[in-house]
Amino acid sequence: MTNKESAVLDLIYQTLTTLNEERSADEKIEVGPDTCLFGERSVLDSLSLVSVIVDLETLVADKFGNAISLTDDKAMSRDPVPFVDVGTLKAYILEQLG
Amino acid sequence: MISYAGKIVLVTGARRGVGKLLADYFLRHGASVIGFSRHADEAPDAPGYTAIAVDVGDADSVARGFEQVRRQFGHLDIVINNAAVLTSQYAMIMPAGAAKSMLDTNVLGTFLVSREAAKLMRKSKWGRIINIGSMAASLEPMGDSVYAASKAAISTLANVMAKEFAALNITCNTLGITAIATDMLDQLPKDKVDKVIAGLPLPRYAEPDDIFNVIDFFASERSAYITAQTVFLGGAN
Numbered sequence: 001m002t003n004k005e006s007a008v009l010d011l012i013y014q015t016l017t018t019l020n021e022e023r024s025a026d027e028k029i030e031v032g033p034d035t036c037l038f039g040e041r042s043v044l045d046s047l048s049l050v051s052v053i054v055d056l057e058t059l060v061a062d063k064f065g066n067a068i069s070l071t072d073d074k075a076m077s078r079d080p081v082p083f084v085d086v087g088t089l090k091a092y093i094l095e096q097l098g
Numbered sequence: 099m100i101s102y103a104g105k106i107v108l109v110t111g112a113r114r115g116v117g118k119l120l121a122d123y124f125l126r127h128g129a130s131v132i133g134f135s136r137h138a139d140e141a142p143d144a145p146g147y148t149a150i151a152v153d154v155g156d157a158d159s160v161a162r163g164f165e166q167v168r169r170q171f172g173h174l175d176i177v178i179n180n181a182a183v184l185t186s187q188y189a190m191i192m193p194a195g196a197a198k199s200m201l202d203t204n205v206l207g208t209f210l211v212s213r214e215a216a217k218l219m220r221k222s223k224w225g226r227i228i229n230i231g232s233m234a235a236s237l238e239p240m241g242d243s244v245y246a247a248s249k250a251a252i253s254t255l256a257n258v259m260a261k262e263f264a265a266l267n268i269t270c271n272t273l274g275i276t277a278i279a280t281d282m283l284d285q286l287p288k289d290k291v292d293k294v295i296a297g298l299p300l301p302r303y304a305e306p307d308d309i310f311n312v313i314d315f316f317a318s319e320r321s322a323y324i325t326a327q328t329v330f331l332g333g334a335n
Contacts, residue, residue, distance in 0.1 A: 054220070072157075
């Protein structure tokens with residue numbers, strides 16, 4: 001894994017960890033490369049997913065200096081959408097960062 | 099005495115008309131005011147005022163504007179969605195371009211600004227989003243089909259967003275203003291506006307204080323349990 005890949009993965013984990021900090025013990029989600037964020041197997045409700053996406057966009061902008069959108073028309077027209085799980089999310093962010 | 103000391107307030111369409119009145123009002127009462135307008139470079143310098151050039155109907159422009167707000171201020175307390183375009187014309191001769199321009203600025207602009215504002219407000223778990231509506235939405239005057247529809251739309255927009263943002267302690271309300279002496283009013287035939295005003299339960303033009311009173315309420319802690327509401331001045335509903 002390159003430094004950039006590792007940095008992006010850390011940011012994703014950071015947002016999920018932040019989310020866990022706001023949750024009670026029995027609501028905490030498992031954080032890992034296969035964590036499912038969207039769809040039937042998702043561990044997040046819709047509001048939590050929104051929080052994760054917004055936090056992540058901010059963190060990526062701060063870390064890399066590039067504002068990216070994970071929910072613009074391009075992202076939302078993909079099948080599957082980029083935030084279906086941690087792996088696809090990481091790949092999409094790296095693609096956007098170029 | 100109302101004080102907005104320590105509050106960060108964003109006003110769209112802040113360069114003139116009701117937007118300028120509101121920006122000046124918040125400044126006078128201690129707020130740090132950010133003014134979004136298409137030509138921010140023409141805005142006068144004033145202590146506590148930051149002008150940012152943003153076309154609210156353009157998603158990229160709004161995103162850039164909010165990125166500047168985030169980096170410069172870190173958070174946001176109050177948003178006044180005031181930017182609006184008005185072309186008054188009978189529907190059968192209304193140019194499509196003019197109709198689209200109204201929808202882009204009045205509806206899409208309000209959506210985009212509210213969306214980005216909520217992202218900033220959610221961290222502090224406090225926010226006030228106030229849309230500037232119009233008596234046109236309820237009185238539905240001839241010649242204002244698109245404008246009236248756009249102003250009705252932003253009430254609905256606020257009502258739905260109020261539900262989505264409630265858990266974040268962000269309220270969303272709409273103030274439906276009546277005619278007030280601004281440059282936008284100059285675009286309308288005075289006899290037509292006089293006739294509409296004469297039909298109001300309180301038949302007079304609005305004064306700035308009429309607007310400030312309701313804005314103060316919607317922006318304050320006292321309105322914490324008030325969301326998804328539209329208040330019309332002058333009984334214009």
